[in-house]
Amino acid sequence: MRRLHSIGGYVSASCVALALGGLLTGAANANDRLIEMAKNPENYVMPGLDYTADNYSEMDQITAENVKDLRVAWTFSTGLLNGHEGTPLVVDGVMYVNSSFPNNVYALDLKNPGKIKWQYKPKQDPAARAVACCDLVNRGLAYWPSDDASKTPNLIFSNQLDGHVVALNAETGEMYWKVENADIKVGSTLTVAPYVVKDLVIIGSSGAELGVRGVTTAYNVKTAEMVWRRFATGPDDEIGIGDDFNKANPQYGQKGLGLATWEDDAWKIGGGTNWGWYAYDPSLDLIYYARATPRPWNETMRPGDNKWTMTIMARNADDGMLKWGYQKTPHDEWDYAGVNVMMLSDQKIDGKDLKLVTHPDRNGIIYTLNRVNGDLVRADFLDDTVNVWTHVDMKTGIPVRNPEYGTRMEHKGKDICPSAMGYHDQAHDSYDPERGLFYLAINHICMDWEPFMLPYRAGQFFVGATLSMYPGPKGDRANYLGLGQVKAYSAPDGKYKWSVMERFAAWGGTLATKGGVMFYPTLDGYFKARNSDTGELLWKFKMPSGGIGYPMTYEHNGTQYVAVYYGVGGWPGVGLVFDLQDPTAGLGAVGAFRNLQNWTQQGGGLLVFSLDGKGPYSEDVNLDEYSNEIVTDGT
Amino acid sequence: MRRLHSIGGYVSASCVALALGGLLTGAANANDRLIEMAKNPENYVMPGLDYTADNYSEMDQITAENVKDLRVAWTFSTGLLNGHEGTPLVVDGVMYVNSSFPNNVYALDLKNPGKIKWQYKPKQDPAARAVACCDLVNRGLAYWPSDDASKTPNLIFSNQLDGHVVALNAETGEMYWKVENADIKVGSTLTVAPYVVKDLVIIGSSGAELGVRGVTTAYNVKTAEMVWRRFATGPDDEIGIGDDFNKANPQYGQKGLGLATWEDDAWKIGGGTNWGWYAYDPSLDLIYYARATPRPWNETMRPGDNKWTMTIMARNADDGMLKWGYQKTPHDEWDYAGVNVMMLSDQKIDGKDLKLVTHPDRNGIIYTLNRVNGDLVRADFLDDTVNVWTHVDMKTGIPVRNPEYGTRMEHKGKDICPSAMGYHDQAHDSYDPERGLFYLAINHICMDWEPFMLPYRAGQFFVGATLSMYPGPKGDRANYLGLGQVKAYSAPDGKYKWSVMERFAAWGGTLATKGGVMFYPTLDGYFKARNSDTGELLWKFKMPSGGIGYPMTYEHNGTQYVAVYYGVGGWPGVGLVFDLQDPTAGLGAVGAFRNLQNWTQQGGGLLVFSLDGKGPYSEDVNLDEYSNEIVTDGT
Amino acid sequence: MTTILRITGAALAGALALAVTAGGALAYDGTNCKAPGNCWEPKPGYPEKVAGSKYDPKHDPKELAKQGDSMKEMEARNAKRSENFKKTGTWVYDVSKL
Amino acid sequence: MTTILRITGAALAGALALAVTAGGALAYDGTNCKAPGNCWEPKPGYPEKVAGSKYDPKHDPKELAKQGDSMKEMEARNAKRSENFKKTGTWVYDVSKL
Ligand SMILES: O=C(O)c1cc(C(=O)O)c2c(n1)C(=O)C(=O)c1cc(C(=O)O)[nH]c1-2
Numbered sequence A, B: 001m002r003r004l005h006s007i008g009g010y011v012s013a014s015c016v017a018l019a020l021g022g023l024l025t026g027a028a029n030a031n032d033r034l035i036e037m038a039k040n041p042e043n044y045v046m047p048g049l050d051y052t053a054d055n056y057s058e059m060d061q062i063t064a065e066n067v068k069d070l071r072v073a074w075t076f077s078t079g080l081l082n083g084h085e086g087t088p089l090v091v092d093g094v095m096y097v098n099s100s101f102p103n104n105v106y107a108l109d110l111k112n113p114g115k116i117k118w119q120y121k122p123k124q125d126p127a128a129r130a131v132a133c134c135d136l137v138n139r140g141l142a143y144w145p146s147d148d149a150s151k152t153p154n155l156i157f158s159n160q161l162d163g164h165v166v167a168l169n170a171e172t173g174e175m176y177w178k179v180e181n182a183d184i185k186v187g188s189t190l191t192v193a194p195y196v197v198k199d200l201v202i203i204g205s206s207g208a209e210l211g212v213r214g215v216t217t218a219y220n221v222k223t224a225e226m227v228w229r230r231f232a233t234g235p236d237d238e239i240g241i242g243d244d245f246n247k248a249n250p251q252y253g254q255k256g257l258g259l260a261t262w263e264d265d266a267w268k269i270g271g272g273t274n275w276g277w278y279a280y281d282p283s284l285d286l287i288y289y290a291r292a293t294p295r296p297w298n299e300t301m302r303p304g305d306n307k308w309t310m311t312i313m314a315r316n317a318d319d320g321m322l323k324w325g326y327q328k329t330p331h332d333e334w335d336y337a338g339v340n341v342m343m344l345s346d347q348k349i350d351g352k353d354l355k356l357v358t359h360p361d362r363n364g365i366i367y368t369l370n371r372v373n374g375d376l377v378r379a380d381f382l383d384d385t386v387n388v389w390t391h392v393d394m395k396t397g398i399p400v401r402n403p404e405y406g407t408r409m410e411h412k413g414k415d416i417c418p419s420a421m422g423y424h425d426q427a428h429d430s431y432d433p434e435r436g437l438f439y440l441a442i443n444h445i446c447m448d449w450e451p452f453m454l455p456y457r458a459g460q461f462f463v464g465a466t467l468s469m470y471p472g473p474k475g476d477r478a479n480y481l482g483l484g485q486v487k488a489y490s491a492p493d494g495k496y497k498w499s500v501m502e503r504f505a506a507w508g509g510t511l512a513t514k515g516g517v518m519f520y521p522t523l524d525g526y527f528k529a530r531n532s533d534t535g536e537l538l539w540k541f542k543m544p545s546g547g548i549g550y551p552m553t554y555e556h557n558g559t560q561y562v563a564v565y566y567g568v569g570g571w572p573g574v575g576l577v578f579d580l581q582d583p584t585a586g587l588g589a590v591g592a593f594r595n596l597q598n599w600t601q602q603g604g605g606l607l608v609f610s611l612d613g614k615g616p617y618s619e620d621v622n623l624d625e626y627s628n629e630i631v632t633d634g635t
Numbered sequence C, D: 001m002t003t004i005l006r007i008t009g010a011a012l013a014g015a016l017a018l019a020v021t022a023g024g025a026l027a028y029d030g031t032n033c034k035a036p037g038n039c040w041e042p043k044p045g046y047p048e049k050v051a052g053s054k055y056d057p058k059h060d061p062k063e064l065a066k067q068g069d070s071m072k073e074m075e076a077r078n079a080k081r082s083e084n085f086k087k088t089g090t091w092v093y094d095v096s097k098l
């Protein structure tokens, strides 16, 4: 039997052969097809719209001038409460809706969305609820377009909180395959959206608050076979570190650090999950995503830089080997779990045309790196109130700490900015290439933090810190308001073209459109449209419940629609969702968001908007009527 | 100690004095004020809009011509699933929202409905859920306007499923008083909306499926003292039967029948709850409502006419004494629990100007009576597919049975129309006095029915019949569709001016408006507007979830709004709500509504519509912004 | 009182058809009254009284008393509460505190 | 590689203020590396290694092994399932049926 530390890093020759074989036949086609499909505004085929994950739409029917006429066209409730994250997919005239636990999946035919085309309602082990750290969320679905050569149908992938990954027949909703990817008995869950690259579906992991060792797994979509599995910590082969890792930036660290930066076997329960977002560059064949915090939160218990938690990773799609990795927060002391969104852009910076990946991190810094080799290009504060760092040493990549705001046993850290929620958490942001602006959904929350000792028991929470969270210096601390910002950031000059405060934060993320309007939902339940250039608020709508998903847009029958989930929850919503009162409960979220309940209540569904509310039923009021026959003067 | 059969019928001298005292000072004023307030289109102060319960609004901004431009202005999720029945109240610019179990109450300031003014979230004994017959619904709130003389604040009344009645300070949401009205341990619940008449709040009862003896109770709003309590069955004094009961129609029966039409003590567990709707005529000082079925459903177990279950009652408001009572379904054999809506109208019939009460009953007949003395004026079939009755003998008031469709032990009744759900259940309908039309939300469901024996145990279900339900003859029995109708009924000629089939029924009810548009939500989630005159479908909207409440309309800042709850459930939704599969489960509802899940999922909230979606946030996009300040070129 | 018999054509047809087949277990149509408002009759073959018959519900008087007892107790508690309310102006729900 | 040091004015001010007060427990700023990518140092007064110190997490090797064991077992079951799937074209989740 293989020893624990060799699991997962090990890739069987046959698996690699299979993956490569796939590449040579249908796989590259499937990938090309996804890329082609993403270009069609009638589709929205993956999280973030296309592989750049910039969530930017070329559509411009909705403009800064007419967005004031945006109205609800139709709606859909998922039948579930708990936070609704992510955004629906639209493929070939069908919308695929994900939902919170138990992760029902719905297909709606856009010709008549009032009738459900199919629904998949998995029965899940309710014990999953008890090990989810941050409400019972799910960040979305993935789609794989069948290649004609293959008998495999078009597939929809759904990750379940209880650790299962299911592939569904996109046409019928029937289960095609279902694997066990995470074991809730050891605290491992799934909230991340699956991600399709070629004939692989990439699956992240959750559960670092329970000491789960983060892992990323690629399955062959056609056979459900595991093609590669890579960890955040441990031996190099299990992490996917080979000889050319970080060649361009050896100062980031190279071999052996997944063991050397941990005391003894602590890496086995060291966290570094990945429950956030991905991007992919087909020309480089690299997948970009980042790893979460080391565990436990009590830093004193785990000496070392704790590599490769907190790391932006660029992995080869076919074998999962790391091309480069940059650890943003070595030896995290604040839960700055940096799994945040990765947005790919090509921009000229300091005179050079660069292929970039931009990442607004939880630690209060927005990073832009050369996505080819990992060079650090920019590292700017998300807000001038960040106090844990003085700056980032651009040569070494080291964020220089202000030890004043470090944490340690027998010490209560105060006024630490950002808080554990970071200045940016799970929001999926957007990038407008015409305007060169990133639209960032930023938290403005600081904290007090006091560690305590606790033992590790598989399947139990393994945190070890008591938190109080409250608005940052620009907020209203007396009333616990002003907990967020929305900002338009320009990477080349590190400037914020515009910024505006939000009452409770735009937790879900933003959508950018060529029409010059950017959209986002807020925790307190508004769906807002702002002028992309100026930030001016042009329109808003009060949704049934707070929004923690991110908006998407698609065209149907020549009309541009904008869709967004409502359903408050996520980490900031745990007080509301689980009816908690103690301000330090919910890892400190309850206190910070104590006033959220005065603006919104739970819900769970989808709103679809269009100009004047135009839609299938305004076009034909008799659509989906059981009978159009009106009997007169009868009995 | 008083004997059981004297409880409730007994009215203490001091209570009566108090009630009458109230009458002479502030009470009549409070009543007048409610009547005045109801006339103001800016208010919607009681179920059914005013004491006629005709749910007809004088507003005409929204017309048959422009209703196609109706759009969502704002929304609100209650944070609860389960069916949402009833409709919100609006008083003095504040909307009061009721919700399903645990019956949260929300106040929303219409100037900024995006922020919750106050919320009342009772902690209820979860055991209440187990004894609710038909999902965990609630049919609305009541409002009592303070008289200046009194220190009592304006009050909102809320009935809780666990049997409590609470009075809330309308301004602050603080609990003002809270009484125990029903005991879930003996199966008694509350889903009915409270009803304010003068200084009394009238409370019905639920639980006949558990053998609960129906009761109606009046409390003094200022002191919470019980003023009268009247039962459906038993001794005359407990029912409220005195010397002049049914004087004008002695053929309906008069004294002693609450005991004589039951075998032994069966009246003690005889049902006859009242969980439906009320109307009130101030000039006659009579409250109109009806009593539900006798128990158990197995008719063989309870010989007799089972008076006064199934009875339309006219009670004196001050002491609860019955002026008249007409039993629609003597010795019910089908669960035609006739608690349905009572609509008061003044119409000329056969040349006579009459004060009428019209009542579309569950037994398939729509009754119109002279509300002064109980004369039977009309009794028409709700649909020509009714088969249990041949006709109503207008002289005796007796519905003449077709014994073919009776039920009995050792017999499986087949193709019985209506089914136990009746051709009309809890929908709150409307009456348009200009057009002389009642807009009826009708079921089109038939059944097979097979009784079985079972013992009575307090607090346990006491039904004793197995049901299969399916569409009526006009529906699509192969696909279980076509389970409802909407009809415009004219009482003077007993004609249906127009009728249209619905896929799953308009379970919640209708709204009539002077603008010539009538509105209703459907179980499958559409909110529809039809031409009041012709029935033509003018507009519809796909709501997040099916609607089982009834629409209301109000004016705010000069704009006419139409509001309706979404949140599928109620009896037809139990399969969806509780995830039941056996077609006979949910007392037969699961089978009949097996396809409902293909059109809608659970939800719970409110939609508010206006022309072009005009509303507080379209008028001022910066309303309720945390900050309007846009910082430019900063960090 | 209006006394016109109102039936639909279809129902009338049913009623006529029925007249032919009526009889036996089908006899009870509700029109054969002992007294005003007391028109029930047993269906042919079924007992007038169920006590002692095979359809005897065998009601347990203790079970039948429970609703009434519970209501009396609630009324007593409510009376204490409202009495206190009138005196003090404060609503105390917990009767053990009164 | 761009190496410009990017800090905001405000943060700079903070950094300067800090330089004056730095020392003692405040010394660890992340810049004192043993090797590239290995820059952690214990805070003054805290141990370099926690094993045996009062901050010893006292990890139980059995607990630490559970995640890995569970994953191995899941992988084995999944392998059986996909093997069968490739053979039969039908997905059977219940491995006891394979
Ligand atoms: O470490 C983890 O494995 C993990 C998982 C999750 C998750 O799966 O949602 C969150 C976090 N951490 C986390 O740190 C965090 O801030 C967070 C916020 C949310 C959310 O949905 O609002 N999830 C998570």
Ligand SMILES: O=C(O)c1cc(C(=O)O)c2c(n1)C(=O)C(=O)c1cc(C(=O)O)[nH]c1-2
Pocket (backbone or CB within 6 Å): B085, B133, B134, B137, B190, B191, B192, B205, B206, B207, B208, B209, B273, B274, B275, B292, B293, B337, B420, B421, B425, B426, B569, B570, B571, B572
């Ligand atoms: O007999 C009763 O006490 C009682 C209560 C209720 C209720 O409280 O909702 C219903 C019924 N019966 C009933 O017969 C019925 O059809 C019904 C439908 C509904 C509904 O909300 O959809 N409730 C009830």
Ligand SMILES: [Ca+2]
Pocket (backbone or CB within 6 Å): A208, A209, A292, A293, A337
């Ligand atoms: Ca985490």
Ligand SMILES: [Ca+2]
Pocket (backbone or CB within 6 Å): B208, B209, B292, B293, B335, B337
């Ligand atoms: Ca009933």
